[in-house]
Amino acid sequence: MSETKIVAARKIITMDADQPEATHVAVRDGRILAVGALEDVSGWGDFPLDDRFADKVLMPGFVEGHCHLMAGGMWRFLYIGFHDRVDPDGKSWPGVATIEAVLERMQQADAELPAGEPLVAWGFDPIFLMERRPDKRDFDRVSATRPIAVMHSNFHLMTVNSAALALANYTADLEVDGIARGEDGAPNGELREVAAMFPVMRRLGIDFRALGRSPECLLAFGQVCKRAGVTTAADLINDLPDEDVADLLRVTAGDDYPVRIATMLNAMTQTAVETGRRALALSERSTDKLILGGVKIVTDGSIQGFTARLRWPGYYNGAPNGIWNVAPEQLNGIVAELLDKGVAMHIHVNGDEAIQVAIDALEAGLRKHAAPDHRTVLQHCQMADRAQFEKMKKLGLCANLFANHLFFFGDQHAALTIGPDRARRLDACRTALDLGVPMTIHSDAPVTPLGPLTTAWAAVNRLTASGRVLGEAERISVEEALRAITLGAAYTLHLDHKVGSIEVGKFADFTVLEADPLAVDPGELRDIPVWGTVLGGRVHPV
Amino acid sequence: MPTPAASLPVTVIAGYLGAGKTTLVNRLLRHPAGRRLVVLVNDFGELAIDAELIEAEAADMLTLANGCVCCSLGGGLTNALVTVLDMESRPDHLVIEASGVARPARIANIARAEPDLALDAVVTLVDAENFPRQLADPRLADSLTDQVAAADLLLVNKADLVSEQDLAVLKARLRAINESSPVTTCVAAAVPVDAVLGGAGIFRDSDRAPAHGHEHEHEDGYRRWAYQSADPFDRDKLKQALADFPDAVLRVKGVVYLSDRAAPVAVHRVGSRVTLADLPAAPTPGRTSRLVAIGHRPGFDPARLTRLVEDALAT
Numbered sequence: 133m134s135e136t137k138i139v140a141a142r143k144i145i146t147m148d149a150d151q152p153e154a155t156h157v158a159v160r161d162g163r164i165l166a167v168g169a170l171e172d173v174s175g176w177g178d179f180p181l182d183d184r185f186a187d188k189v190l191m192p193g194f195v196e197g198h199c200h201l202m203a204g205g206m207w208r209f210l211y212i213g214f215h216d217r218v219d220p221d222g223k224s225w226p227g228v229a230t231i232e233a234v235l236e237r238m239q240q241a242d243a244e245l246p247a248g249e250p251l252v253a254w255g256f257d258p259i260f261l262m263e264r265r266p267d268k269r270d271f272d273r274v275s276a277t278r279p280i281a282v283m284h285s286n287f288h289l290m291t292v293n294s295a296a297l298a299l300a301n302y303t304a305d306l307e308v309d310g311i312a313r314g315e316d317g318a319p320n321g322e323l324r325e326v327a328a329m330f331p332v333m334r335r336l337g338i339d340f341r342a343l344g345r346s347p348e349c350l351l352a353f354g355q356v357c358k359r360a361g362v363t364t365a366a367d368l369i370n371d372l373p374d375e376d377v378a379d380l381l382r383v384t385a386g387d388d389y390p391v392r393i394a395t396m397l398n399a400m401t402q403t404a405v406e407t408g409r410r411a412l413a414l415s416e417r418s419t420d421k422l423i424l425g426g427v428k429i430v431t432d433g434s435i436q437g438f439t440a441r442l443r444w445p446g447y448y449n450g451a452p453n454g455i456w457n458v459a460p461e462q463l464n465g466i467v468a469e470l471l472d473k474g475v476a477m478h479i480h481v482n483g484d485e486a487i488q489v490a491i492d493a494l495e496a497g498l499r500k501h502a503a504p505d506h507r508t509v510l511q512h513c514q515m516a517d518r519a520q521f522e523k524m525k526k527l528g529l530c531a532n533l534f535a536n537h538l539f540f541f542g543d544q545h546a547a548l549t550i551g552p553d554r555a556r557r558l559d560a561c562r563t564a565l566d567l568g569v570p571m572t573i574h575s576d577a578p579v580t581p582l583g584p585l586t587t588a589w590a591a592v593n594r595l596t597a598s599g600r601v602l603g604e605a606e607r608i609s610v611e612e613a614l615r616a617i618t619l620g621a622a623y624t625l626h627l628d629h630k631v632g633s634i635e636v637g638k639f640a641d642f643t644v645l646e647a648d649p650l651a652v653d654p655g656e657l658r659d660i661p662v663w664g665t666v667l668g669g670r671v672h673p674v
Numbered sequence: 675m676p677t678p679a680a681s682l683p684v685t686v687i688a689g690y691l692g693a694g695k696t697t698l699v700n701r702l703l704r705h706p707a708g709r710r711l712v713v714l715v716n717d718f719g720e721l722a723i724d725a726e727l728i729e730a731e732a733a734d735m736l737t738l739a740n741g742c743v744c745c746s747l748g749g750g751l752t753n754a755l756v757t758v759l760d761m762e763s764r765p766d767h768l769v770i771e772a773s774g775v776a777r778p779a780r781i782a783n784i785a786r787a788e789p790d791l792a793l794d795a796v797v798t799l800v801d802a803e804n805f806p807r808q809l810a811d812p813r814l815a816d817s818l819t820d821q822v823a824a825a826d827l828l829l830v831n832k833a834d835l836v837s838e839q840d841l842a843v844l845k846a847r848l849r850a851i852n853e854s855s856p857v858t859t860c861v862a863a864a865v866p867v868d869a870v871l872g873g874a875g876i877f878r879d880s881d882r883a884p885a886h887g888h889e890h891e892h893e894d895g896y897r898r899w900a901y902q903s904a905d906p907f908d909r910d911k912l913k914q915a916l917a918d919f920p921d922a923v924l925r926v927k928g929v930v931y932l933s934d935r936a937a938p939v940a941v942h943r944v945g946s947r948v949t950l951a952d953l954p955a956a957p958t959p960g961r962t963s964r965l966v967a968i969g970h971r972p973g974f975d976p977a978r979l980t981r982l983v984e985d986a987l988a989t
Contacts, residue, residue: 455777
């Protein structure tokens, strides 16, 4: 594209300290040629003026620093969650709040589904269905013959109907952990964790990993991003076999494809040396729209699943400590090797013990290898305390905090998992900023819905689903939150020289909003409609 | 309903880093004792299988000349299990090498839940030299305790690197965590394959026994016992007799006939866990029951084992 044009907007929020606001931006070759008032950008020549955004507000394209490609593919299954969501085609799926509403939606899907296909639903969250906990008998009412599997919102549990139980031969008590039993002693349909779910998933052909792989799923992911105003998204774990890299390269190269994807190689499936070699080789294949070369390391599990690794005094409800996916000494080895090779690392840490182990690994690794500007990101980093943020700052670590958890799981964290005191400092955005730790905030979609404005809202207001404020002292301002979802995230991806602000030379990636996020009530941040996006100068209306 | 005999037996090899899991897996692959094994490992590279033993090599699968197959866990355990269960010719036994911090009970649970799999045993290796230090690390203590607690068989490896006294202290610590499963010591994970892997119905010529039980000690230092009888057993008495076998018995397996059933039953005891699984048809001619056991000195008293099972014959 060699055409040059000037885009006018009601207001342009630039994230550039030298010029925080503007009204016009000139775009050439997909990049930002000039920013400012009309007279500032007109000096490059007389170009057509595009004023379709004259009543809109432009921001730097949102950068989602931690989500998963299957956020698009999930919609192949029926959504029956408590919170409202919008699918890739723009169809609105209001949250369902009663068992009757859940079953009604499933019955409708059952009527439309061809015979022989299982009915698979996702997003289910029985804690919000106040009446009682549904079991196989409820889903038997939807169908006595078609196997039904309902994945819970946390992906650690599913509830199935009798037809699905029969497929897995779960007809009598097998005395297997995770196959819950009803009052009659027989399996009641609720299956907890992989072991209990595996036989059903295998027989129904449910493969969540595949939902992030096919070209159709990648296209759906692009639509999900566009609707949320996201122009750069980080896919936070991918095995990246050659055929998938080829698909990603081909799909993202499409002019119509509305998002840049940074995808992180799974560092858990080969030796550290091999991970480093592959990451560097992949990095060479990066394009403007597909950024390769970063890696993901997973240390612990999740707090709400009681698999995160916590320091003393552990889980509030007395649950045993969580699990390691990698031993601390193995992490030391991986981190040292990848620091040495200059590979960008994203380390999944939820609990404070896992955070400490990651910090220790970085400290030890950095003593061995000089790794200037490594920007290793502690992903989720939910339970970090002040001392840990201090250490992170000293070691050059970044934090990507899971602000959406405050809203979606905050009540559970205060009541059940970590108690009210540690819940108050959960996802401590204020502390991170005060101590100068480079930070961003994320959705982990599809775990929570993709929507940077919602994530910003969560960090600004710290309201839980029940409406209580969780840790007022850790609130951040709207300006800070907007920075987090743009330049902040771009920095954690080593992309802040290309995206994240509206500055000369960067990609012409914008999020087009119907209202000014700096002018609305902070409590209404998440309600601002996204008109669409601009990616490399190309307009993508919702 | 698939019969237990049609299910693929699964042995989970657990233990912290350096305990000898890879060494043990390597041994099993080289000497599978007539079994066609599929082994799921975290990393091929560490296995260091001699090139001449490899028949075919793909990105995530190695096929050995002896028919054994080695699959990478790179794509995740469940994906690897689907691959194995979909194999055209079903292997005899599946061995899963757990990661150093894995909770083997979680893996074993899959084998118990999945109808096409049957849990054989969790075998946990313990590094005789380093385990006490590892157990003192609060970040690891619970994982290591879980690994020991979940074991049906505990192998204390690298026993040559510590004193008799330290070994006794270590065994007492293991006993405190897991009071029922046998503990055996070894060097370089040298444990007979028949102790590590069960799988009823596999009888080699060396196991053919005279009518009244016999025992022999192999050059490997482990002792074997074999027994056969033309008379059927009483189900409950046999279960009790096997439960009464001493700790020195690592495994018992066999195919037996019971007084309450025409078809034979597969018998399996690993650690303290006894299972009787109905078999669909008679794999051995006639109605001859056969039992074999493997164990270590001291405490492996063949005469006592014979006495215990003879008391369990139906009268």
